[in-house]
Amino acid sequence: YDFELAEGQSRRTEQVFLDHTYRWIKPGGLLVFVIPAERIGDCSKTVASQFRDIRIYRLGDPECVRYRQVVIFAVKRGRRERDRLQDAEIRDTLTYLSKLTRGPVGTSPLPDDPDFRYVVPESEPVELVNRGLPLDEIEDLLIKSPAYRQGNRILFGSQTTVSGRPLTPLHGGHVGLLCTAGMLNGIFGTGEDRHVACWQSIKVSDHIEETEEDGTVIIRDRERFTQRLTLVYADGRTVVLG
Incomplete structure (x- = not known):
């Protein structure tokens, strides 16, 4: 329940939704549309021209009463019905709907026992067709494309292989840079301790609360980056550190 802003105009989302979806209802199908009563007028043109056997009821649930909601029941017209529809019929329906726009007071509450029976036509089996690109294929x-192999050298950097021992011992900052650069990823260990290591940089938030002598509570939120290490062992065990 809101306005949709567009260039040069703004429309209620109830109207936008109905104009977009009523075409999916087959001829003779039933529309069940719950909206605030004051928005009936925004949808009246579509309802009057595309539907018949219109019945509107006031909803009695406390939340529905709060937002003055009503439910619209109507049957979708077929093509021949729309061709035979007279302007006077549309005008009378628009007049009826405009009166109800002022509020749900003039509508009857939705009864527990039905006072009108709608016949919903049987739908045919639905076939879902994917017309998108086969991304996996x-x-x-x-990798078999010559053009991709030529562009691969420009688009993607090659993995740098680092070997050897550092000239001086590495402190925490050095290790952190190597980890986040992916230079310490790989396969390590032997036997049961053989594992794959993968480092990544993540952002974490520290929440600190301090209480002053006068009872004032000071809340500090601090964001920082840290490293997380994921280990996958040969026997299927996984460990996340950090």
């Missing part, structure tokens, strides 16, 4: 075929 494209990804598998990329």
